[in-house]
Amino acid sequence: MIRLKDISKSFDGNEVIHDLSLEVPQGKTVVLIGPSGCGKSTLLRLMVGLLWPDRGNISLFRENLTKNNVEILRQQVGFVLQDGGLFPHMTALQNIRLMADFLNHDHDATNNRITELHELTHIPKELLKRYPSELSGGQVQRIALMRALMLDPQILFLDEPLGALDPLNRVSLQDEMKTIFNQLGKTVVLVTHDMGEAASLADLIVIMKDGYLLQYDTLSTLSTDPADPFVTEFINAQRKPWQQLEDQIK
Ligand SMILES: Nc1ncnc2c1ncn2[C@@H]1O[C@H](COP(=O)(O)OP(=O)(O)O)[C@@H](O)[C@H]1O
Numbered sequence: 001m002i003r004l005k006d007i008s009k010s011f012d013g014n015e016v017i018h019d020l021s022l023e024v025p026q027g028k029t030v031v032l033i034g035p036s037g038c039g040k041s042t043l044l045r046l047m048v049g050l051l052w053p054d055r056g057n058i059s060l061f062r063e064n065l066t067k068n069n070v071e072i073l074r075q076q077v078g079f080v081l082q083d084g085g086l087f088p089h090m091t092a093l094q095n096i097r098l099m100a101d102f103l104n105h106d107h108d109a110t111n112n113r114i115t116e117l118h119e120l121t122h123i124p125k126e127l128l129k130r131y132p133s134e135l136s137g138g139q140v141q142r143i144a145l146m147r148a149l150m151l152d153p154q155i156l157f158l159d160e161p162l163g164a165l166d167p168l169n170r171v172s173l174q175d176e177m178k179t180i181f182n183q184l185g186k187t188v189v190l191v192t193h194d195m196g197e198a199a200s201l202a203d204l205i206v207i208m209k210d211g212y213l214l215q216y217d218t219l220s221t222l223s224t225d226p227a228d229p230f231v232t233e234f235i236n237a238q239r240k241p242w243q244q245l246e247d248q249i250k
C-alpha cells in the first residue's frame with residue numbers, strides 16, 4: 001500500500017533520514033517509534049508529499065508519488081498532524097467538511113458521513129459549532145480524526161495524534177482508534193514515542209534512531225530477537241517507570 005525505497009532527506013546539508021526503505025501492507029497498522037528528533041515526523045511528511053526526498057522514491061497505492069500527482073493522491077489519504085492541524089478561523093464543522101465541499105461532494109451524502117463519524121468518534125454534535133480554541137485538546141484531536149476520515153480514505157497517517165492528551169483521555173481515544181482501525185480495515189501509519197501506545201495499536205513496529213531504521217517487526221520479535229542493542233534499551237527504558245511504580249505499590 002505504501003512503499004519507501006532508499007529514501008534520504010537533508011535539511012541545510014544535514015542528512016536526517018538515511019537510505020531508508022519500508023513497505024506497509026494493506027490493512028495493517030504500522031507504528032513509527034523512536035526518540036525525539038530521530039526523523040519520525042520527517043518520514044511521515046515525506047509519505048504525504050509535504051516534503052520531498054533528496055534520493056529514493058515513495059509510492060502510494062502502487063503509484064510513484066510525484067509533484068504532478070501529489071494533490072490527487074493526497075485526497076485519497078487522511079492525515080492528522082501533531083497538534084491536530086485544524087484551521088483556527090473555521091469552526092470544527094467547517095474544518096471537517098472542507099475537503100468534501102471543495103471537491104463538490106453531494107451535500108446530503110456529506111451530512112450522512114458526518115453523522116456516521118459522530119458515532120465512530122463519540123463527539124457530541126453541539127461541539128461542531130465551536131472554533132478550535134474553544135475545544136479541549138482531546139476534542140481537537142477527535143475533530144482532526146473526523147476530518148481525516150471524512151473522505152473515507154484507505155490510508156491514514158497520524159503524527160502523535162494522542163500527544164497533547166492527559167492520560168485518561170489518551171487511553172480512551174487510543175481504544176476508540178483501535179476500534180476504528182479494525183472496524184474500517186484502514187492501512188495506518190502512526191507516529192508515537194510511547195511504547196505502550198505502539199504495543200496497543202501496532203501490527204508492526206518500526207524502531208528508528210538518528211534517521212536510521214533499526215528494526216521493523218512485531219513487538220514480540222522486537223523483544224525476543226532485537227536487531228540492535230538500542231531496540232532492547234528503548235523498550236526497557238519505557239518499561240522501567242511501570243516496574244518502579246509496581247514495586248512501590250507492593
Ligand atoms: N524544516 C526543518 N528544517 C531543518 N531541520 C529540520 C526540519 N524539520 C526537522 N528537522 C530536523 O530533522 C531531524 C528530525 O526531526 P523530526 O522528523 O521532526 O523528528 P521526530 O519527529 O522524530 O521528533 C531533527 O534533527 C530536526 O531538528
Ligand SMILES: [Mg+2]
Nearest residue numbers: 040041042082
Ligand atoms: Mg515529530
